[in-house]
Amino acid sequence: MPESVSDAVARVGSPVDLLRNAQARPTIFPVTPEFTNWRSEQLSWRTSVALLDQSHHMTDLFISGPDALKLLSDTGVNSFANFEVDRAKQFVAVNHEGYLIGDAILFHLAEDSFDLVGWFMVLDWVQYLGETGDYDVTFERDANSLMREPGVPPKLFRYELQGPHALAVMEKLTGAPVPQTRFFHMATFTIDGLEVRSLRHGMAGQPGFELFGPWDEGERVRSAIVSAGEEFGLVLVGAKAYSSANLESAWVPSPLPAIFTGEGMADYLAWLPAARAGSLAGSFVSDDIEDYYLTPYDLGYGRSVAFDHDFIGRAALEKHAEAPRRAKVTLVWNPDDVATAQRSLYEPGTPAKYIDFPKARYGVYQVDRVLADGRDVGISHDAGYITGEQVFVSLASVDAEHAEPGTEVVVVWGEDPNSRKPAVEPHRQVEVRATVYPAPYSSFARENYRKN
Structure with a gap:
């Protein structure tokens, strides 16, 4: 049986020592580092149109069943009122003491069917609560390509099309005007005869589309995008440039999750594999792991907090909101x-x-x-x-x-x-x-x- 985080902490002596001296290799995005050079690739989402491959570096947690929405509402600080099919949101979760566990993008794919996409921190928490709580839900986990079994492809392709010419590329791809779609709403397009779903959002303030569908159709869709984008100066963006995109949108990708202390966390750490504990770097040093904890307000997530429902950590978070x-x-x-x-x-x-x-x-x-x-x-x-x-x-x-x-x-x-x-x-x-x-x-x- 793989070592749990609980076992690893006991072996090393403290969560801080475990994370600061973690022997995991540096995190990389498992795609081409640079197609040209990262400087020009960074500029492309501002000046022309960028195509980024998100298929390999994120984890998908597919959640389905009659209690799927209840599980998400019980664990997320977000409002789920009017969260209809073909919408998405930045899902944020806290522990019982109101400190941030993490965030991810939640897609409402169909009735009682969701896809939670992002870093593994908050996905692990939701899956644990669903598996150990009284919920009628099922999970299908598609780990990123660094954690997936060798030789097994992703379940979905996921491409990001961003920049001032993104809309023109989409209209050429689909052969029709792109319907007005609000931020974080989804639409379905036909590209080269294939049905492709799209999330409307932006990066660095530029218009954009996140396109996804079955993995075995991905290369055909990608070829169509590259062909349509040629006249608009489409630039293929590699891992180096893409890893820096969050600096422009001001999204903090991986705050330390508040999972190492607090109510219910002993059982969670016994469930969580040590391989997903992460690593801690930087000049801030404290023997108390709680000194590294953040509230959602520290990262600007106050707009996502909605006290219109009961959720884990609500009472504590209400106190944080007043502090x-x-x-x-x-x-x-x-x-x-x-x-x-x-x-x-x-x-x-x-x-x-x-x-x-x-x-x-x-x-x-x-x-x-x-x-x-x-x-x-x-x-x-x-x-x-x-x-x-x-x-x-x-x-x-x-x-x-x-x-x-x-x-x-x-x-x-x-x-x-x-x-x-x-x-x-x-x-x-x-x-x-x-x-x-x-x-x-x-x-x-x-x-x-x-x-x-």
Whole structure:
């Protein structure tokens, strides 16, 4: 039997030690890293049209049965009133104490049939509750291509078509005007004689479509998209550029899930395989795992919280809603300080932690200290470079009094002491000055992400 998270924590001694020194290899998207170069590929979703392959790096949890909606309503902070077939939402779940477990995209595919898509953190929680609770539901799990059995293809293809020319490409593909579809609503199209479902949403504020269907039809659909997109400057986007797209939309992909303490978590950790515990990186260090927990408000998910139904953690979350909150912001790193850290690689002595481009995260859960006047005022979650803005940024949660645009803060980069993760080389910590900006950073993305 595979080792559980509970067994792994007992073996190592604490959740923090387990995660900080996890021996999992660095996370990669199992698709082509670059078709041209990640800088041009980043620009494509702003200037022309980008085609991104999402088929391999996300997990699908298919949930069906007469109690499927009840399970989701019992575990999600979202409102499920008027959540009809052919709609989707960003599903957010918290623990009994109101701290964030994670988020994913929930598709309402058919009556009593749903697909929860994303990182495994919140999917595991929902599946555990469904399997151990009094619910008439069934699950089909399609793990991402790194976790799936070798030689077994995904159940679905999933392609992202994004950019100012995305609508024109879709109209050429389908041979008809694309009907008006609201944000996070679904429609069905015919592409090269095949029925393809589509989710309407955007990335970095640009119009976009997420197209999905049976895996064995994926190559035919992809070929049709590439052919139709040629006259509109369609660009194939690889894993490097795609991994950085969240920096423009200001989505934090993998906050540490609040699963290691609290009501009911002992049984959950005994159920959860240790291989899905994740890894923890960054300059913030505490022996208390609860110091890493976040509320949905810390990441800007307050708009998703609806106290119109009972759900796990509701009473605690109502108290969090009344307490002082942190705000999600973009931190623009000082270019001189970034250059100094990079230059240390070419100088005598121990260098700074390597800053990778376009994404600099070196653990599943990246947690770096944010300082003001020498004291901790927040955490930086995810860092990387935005070609279209020519800035190096991170997404952060900071105390409200330090969230005003223009505020100067400091990001502490690197670990002290160095952990034993494979992605961590001998290095020293450095301080990087940063300036607070809104999230998303791009004014176009802020004003148009949902409008489009």
